Amino acid sequence: MAHVAAVDDAAWESPWRVRPVGSRVFLSFALILTALLTPAWPGCVLVAVIALALMLCSAQIRPSLVALVTVPPILFISVGIIPIAVQVGGTPFFKVTPDGVATALNVLAHGIAGTLALLLLVTTTTMVDLMGWVRRLRIPGPVLEIAELMYRLVFVLLSTTVAIQQAQQARLAADAPFRRRMQYAADAMGTVMLRTWDRAVRLQGGLELRGYEEDLPTLQPTFQPAGGLMVRNVLLIAAIWAVVWWVA
Numbered sequence: 001m002a003h004v005a006a007v008d009d010a011a012w013e014s015p016w017r018v019r020p021v022g023s024r025v026f027l028s029f030a031l032i033l034t035a036l037l038t039p040a041w042p043g044c045v046l047v048a049v050i051a052l053a054l055m056l057c058s059a060q061i062r063p064s065l066v067a068l069v070t071v072p073p074i075l076f077i078s079v080g081i082i083p084i085a086v087q088v089g090g091t092p093f094f095k096v097t098p099d100g101v102a103t104a105l106n107v108l109a110h111g112i113a114g115t116l117a118l119l120l121l122v123t124t125t126t127m128v129d130l131m132g133w134v135r136r137l138r139i140p141g142p143v144l145e146i147a148e149l150m151y152r153l154v155f156v157l158l159s160t161t162v163a164i165q166q167a168q169q170a171r172l173a174a175d176a177p178f179r180r181r182m183q184y185a186a187d188a189m190g191t192v193m194l195r196t197w198d199r200a201v202r203l204q205g206g207l208e209l210r211g212y213e214e215d216l217p218t219l220q221p222t223f224q225p226a227g228g229l230m231v232r233n234v235l236l237i238a239a240i241w242a243v244v245w246w247v248a
Helices: 002-013 021-037 040-058 063-080 098-122 127-135 141-170 178-209 226-247
Strands: 086-088 094-096
Touching: 002 063, 021 040, 021 098, 021 127, 021 226, 040 063, 040 098, 040 226, 063 098, 127 141, 141 178
Parallel strands: none
Antiparallel strands: 086 094
């Protein structure tokens, strides 16, 4: 769960925060669609390289954070393609076929490219800015407010868990016998739930004291003009499709 806070902090500090949210959403989803619709070579490779380069260079996301958020989904995709590459049944019972390997590598390329394109949006856009942008699409307010409150409660749960973990480490819980560590873990889970519930109730009380009725408006930063950014995004996507068409 600490990854969530790190990604959120990176999005707040990213120089892309002054860019209009719509341009970031368009670029990310255009790259995702390009990864889905183009061949693994060169389409998915170009999408993955461009998304990674934008995160590391233009958006100035730390390489350690990029690795932290990309390695788990890539490992998940890698494990998921094993049944595609392996044929079960016959003699031998487990058999790796060239067609299966080719299909598995194709799925892996599409999955990695799409994941990196989505992470480009995640690491550069805060939930506050994204909800403010979605609010303009006339989505019912209560739906967005529930999403915002649930996102806030994630950090409440995270801070409570970290505080309890640090307290247990200060008491040398890691050096205790196995049975005692299991007891500490059970106690910690119960305490986290109770304290999180208490803080959620306090959050609700704070909203009521502020006169909450139907809307939770948030301040939006001053964004750059979107025209030039959208033109660059369109040219970037068009360049990828041009390369794919030329190679094909």
